[in-house]
Amino acid sequence: MTTLAITGGWVLRPDLTVTTADVLIDRDAGEVREVGPDLGGAADETLDADGSLVTPGFVNGHCHVAMTLLRGYADDKPLDAWLQEDIWPAEAELTAETVRAGTELGVLEMIKSGITAFADMYFFVPTIAETVADAGLRARLGHGVISVGKDDEAAREDAREGLAVAEEIDGLADGRISSAFMPHSLTTVDGEYLSEFVPQARDLDVPIHYHANETEDEVAPIVDEHGTRPLEYAAERGMLESEDFIAHGVHVDDREIELLAEAGTGVIHCPASNMKLASGMAPVQRLREAGVTVGLGTDGAASNNDLSMLDEARDAAMLGKLAADDASAVPAEAVVEMMTRGSADAIGLESGRLEAGAPADLAVIDLETPHLTPRHDLVSHLAYAAAAADVRHTVCDGRVLMRDREVLTLDEAAVRERALESAESLVARASE
Numbered sequence: 001m002t003t004l005a006i007t008g009g010w011v012l013r014p015d016l017t018v019t020t021a022d023v024l025i026d027r028d029a030g031e032v033r034e035v036g037p038d039l040g041g042a043a044d045e046t047l048d049a050d051g052s053l054v055t056p057g058f059v060n061g062h063c064h065v066a067m068t069l070l071r072g073y074a075d076d077k078p079l080d081a082w083l084q085e086d087i088w089p090a091e092a093e094l095t096a097e098t099v100r101a102g103t104e105l106g107v108l109e110m111i112k113s114g115i116t117a118f119a120d121m122y123f124f125v126p127t128i129a130e131t132v133a134d135a136g137l138r139a140r141l142g143h144g145v146i147s148v149g150k151d152d153e154a155a156r157e158d159a160r161e162g163l164a165v166a167e168e169i170d171g172l173a174d175g176r177i178s179s180a181f182m183p184h185s186l187t188t189v190d191g192e193y194l195s196e197f198v199p200q201a202r203d204l205d206v207p208i209h210y211h212a213n214e215t216e217d218e219v220a221p222i223v224d225e226h227g228t229r230p231l232e233y234a235a236e237r238g239m240l241e242s243e244d245f246i247a248h249g250v251h252v253d254d255r256e257i258e259l260l261a262e263a264g265t266g267v268i269h270c271p272a273s274n275m276k277l278a279s280g281m282a283p284v285q286r287l288r289e290a291g292v293t294v295g296l297g298t299d300g301a302a303s304n305n306d307l308s309m310l311d312e313a314r315d316a317a318m319l320g321k322l323a324a325d326d327a328s329a330v331p332a333e334a335v336v337e338m339m340t341r342g343s344a345d346a347i348g349l350e351s352g353r354l355e356a357g358a359p360a361d362l363a364v365i366d367l368e369t370p371h372l373t374p375r376h377d378l379v380s381h382l383a384y385a386a387a388a389a390d391v392r393h394t395v396c397d398g399r400v401l402m403r404d405r406e407v408l409t410l411d412e413a414a415v416r417e418r419a420l421e422s423a424e425s426l427v428a429r430a431s432e
């Protein structure tokens with residue numbers, strides 16, 4: 001067994017208490033072997049965590065990672081206009097190589113902000129999988145299926161691609177890559193295709209992930225056309241199982257919250273995107289009180305505009321209080337749980353906790369900065385005060401991906417250069 005020890009830090013335990021301890025990792029198994037005192041002595045490699053908080057790696061439960069190339073390209077519009085007028089015309093010009101460049105930039109940003117796993121819906125997914133595998137992260141990936149605007153054969157072909165990709169990439173990179181069938185949303189994929197292809201995804205034994213109840217405009221057509229709320233409609237099509245997870249869940253009524261809780265379907269809350277697109281305020285406190293598994297996600301960088309889960313945690317706590325009209329709603333403990341174990345559970349990963357036997361996915365946060373002083377409550381600091389730039393080291397599957405802010409698996413300057421060029425040529429093609 002080769003070992004890695006993270007020594008001298010404060011460790012965030014699964015019960016959200018913080019104790020001074022070392023973390024000993026079995027690098028071959030990619031697992032935490034022990035959390036306790038004085039474990040550094042005989043380790044093959046050591047990461048210094050003096051003056052730092054050792055936390056489970058953050059899990060970004062919903063993303064479109066290559067959208068980093070469209071960061072700042074189209075701002076200040078609501079979802080529908082933003083997608084139809086700006087984003088979809090630009091995405092029509094994507095190639096595998098532009099998606100590779102955007103993915104490299106996104107995973108670089110995620111490693112630098114302590115994210116060790118994410119779920120992603122996009123195009124050219126095998127290329128995304130290769131990039132994630134090389135960068136050393138963990139991810140659940142899927143091809144985003146859309147039927148609106150396509151003829152029947154093109155819609156079926158897209159859904160078949162969603163299934164084929166899910167089958168092809170599941171288990172790659174020693175199991176760090178997993179997959180899902182990902183219809184884009186309940187309004188952009190017609191019911192006949194959901195009814196036909198969701199059972200085929202079940203046969204592949206992969207979860208279903210989709211955008212749901214994000215805006216009022218997305219709820220109304222389903223109610224008008226089918227006479228049911230969107231999540232009842234989803235349940236009728238077999239899309240509300242315990243392994244499934246939806247993004248957003250902003251406009252959900254009491255019956256839909258009950259359905260989510262009964263089914264065990266996860267909800268990935270994306271507060272920054274919901275605020276920026278003025279989609280609304282998800283009832284996070286009510287969801288959690290009902291027993292729904294709630295995780296956190298950044299959504300794409302074009303509607304956020306960064307990929308920092310620390311920003312997301314702060315936004316979730318703040319917005320959760322506003323939504324509930326209650327300052328005690330969505331407290332620091334809740335958002336810290338949501339950005340770690342909540343997201344991991346929702347997207348079906350074992351990560352999100354630091355204990356013996358858990359995946360060795362963690363981040364080390366430097367606390368020796370003015371904005372993290374004093375140290376009354378380190379859970380409060382994670383929720384409200386820490387920033388991406390405070391992350392010192394990132395470890396995934398027992399491998400050090402970033403040491404003292406140097407990313408070891410990607411050439412940062414080259415990634416930025418390729419992303420700049422790809423973004424410029426993408427928008428140039430889109431405006432031709």
Ligand SMILES: CSC[C@H]1O[C@@H](n2cnc3c(O)ncnc32)[C@H](O)[C@@H]1O
Binds near residue numbers: 064083088144211214
């Ligand atoms: C078909 S691949 C995924 C698809 O989703 C688009 N997208 C990005 N952000 C959102 C959002 O908040 N709601 C719905 N769809 C979104 C992305 O641009 C891709 O086209």
Ligand SMILES: [Zn+2]
Binds near residue numbers: 063064247299300
């Ligand atoms: Zn999204």
